[in-house]
Amino acid sequence: MLLAxxxxxxxxxxxxxxxxxxGTHAPDxxxxxxxxxxxxxxxxxxxxxxxxxxxxxxxGRWAGVAVLSxxxxxxxxxxxxxxxxxxxxxxxxxxxxxxxxxxxxxYVTNGRxxxxxxxxxxxxxxxxxxxxxxxxxxxxxxxxxAGDFNIAYEDRDVWDPALFVGTTHTSRxxxxxxxxILATGLLDAFRVAEPDATGFTYWDxxxxxxxxxxxxxxxxxxxxxxxxxxxxxxxxxxxxxKGLKPSDHAPLLLELA
DNA sequence: ATGACTTTCACGGAAAGA
Numbered sequence: 001m002l003l004a005x006x007x008x009x010x011x012x013x014x015x016x017x018x019x020x021x022x023g024t025h026a027p028d029x030x031x032x033x034x035x036x037x038x039x040x041x042x043x044x045x046x047x048x049x050x051x052x053x054x055x056x057x058x059x060g061r062w063a064g065v066a067v068l069s070x071x072x073x074x075x076x077x078x079x080x081x082x083x084x085x086x087x088x089x090x091x092x093x094x095x096x097x098x099x100x101x102x103x104x105x106x107y108v109t110n111g112r113x114x115x116x117x118x119x120x121x122x123x124x125x126x127x128x129x130x131x132x133x134x135x136x137x138x139x140x141x142x143x144x145x146a147g148d149f150n151i152a153y154e155d156r157d158v159w160d161p162a163l164f165v166g167t168t169h170t171s172r173x174x175x176x177x178x179x180x181i182l183a184t185g186l187l188d189a190f191r192v193a194e195p196d197a198t199g200f201t202y203w204d205x206x207x208x209x210x211x212x213x214x215x216x217x218x219x220x221x222x223x224x225x226x227x228x229x230x231x232x233x234x235x236x237x238x239x240x241x242k243g244l245k246p247s248d249h250a251p252l253l254l255e256l257a
Numbered sequence: 258a259t260g261a262c263t264t265t266c267a268c269g270g271a272a273a274g275a
Contacts, residue, residue, distance in 0.1 A: 009263075009264065009274080010263085010264055010265080012264095012265095013263085013264065013265095034264090034274085036264070036265070060265090061264090061265050061266070061272095061273095062264095062265085062272090062273070062274090110273080110274060110275060111275085112273090112274090112275085150274095150275070167275085168275070169275065202275075204261095204262075204274090204275070205261090205262035205263055205274095206260080206261045206262045206263090207260085207261050207262085208261090209261095209262095216275075218275080245263090247263095248262085248263075248274080248275090
């Protein structure tokens with residue numbers, strides 16, 4: 001079983017690359033973030049042409065999340081929005097059942113800077129996530145929650161930790177909240193498969209950052225701990241950060257036995 | 258270098274990303 005997550009930075013702009021991805025990897029689940037598409041403009045037909053159905057929450061110009069799966073195993077029991085979140089209109093959380101997995105696609109608030117209200121909102125959003133995931137952990141289905149967490153969990157998850165002192169993404173409160181999320185019974189699948197590797201999922205478009213591998217690991221695939229023994233591999237497909245009109249994020253893929 | 262790139266909305270340039 002192949003699960004994937006990808007911040008596409010506009011599903012409209014990235015549709016050719018997304019269709020390419022579906023054709024290349026044929027994932028059983030693909031979580032998308034930053035779809036940046038209005039509800040009515042969501043490319044349902046184009047995805048159906050590739051054999052995929054979507055459960056999505058679309059906020060218009062910004063954010064937006066989706067869970068894709070093959071039409072024959074379409075997402076159901078969809079929950080749009082995160083209980084308790086302050087700004088539901090930002091469209092940052094969608095949940096659905098695919099097969100016997102409870103799947104959530106999440107795009108965590110960026111936070112901008114430590115002294116801004118959006119940083120406080122980021123921490124609150126993460127608290128709401130922890131509460132929701134604790135609820136899901138008490139359910140029958142194992143959980144796959146994946147997306148752009150906008151947190152680099154450890155210093156090795158950014159190209160130069162010294163540059164991030166006093167900024168978002170590496171601050172202690174953010175990392176502590178990720179600890180709390182993991183403590184609901186989830187594994188960071190990339191670290192299960194690659195305990196020692198440096199693996200980035202995001203590189204700024206500017207200044208040749210990708211070619212210099214000045215990136216960050218901020219996209220995560222979290223998995224119920226009971227599925228840990230089924231992790232075969234987890235890796236980043238850097239080819240989708242290359243070529244024609246790439247996203248600034250690369251997709252993260254997780255194979256389960 | 259107080260930048261560098263890309264997207265949306267809208268038709269110039271702001272806002273957002275991280």
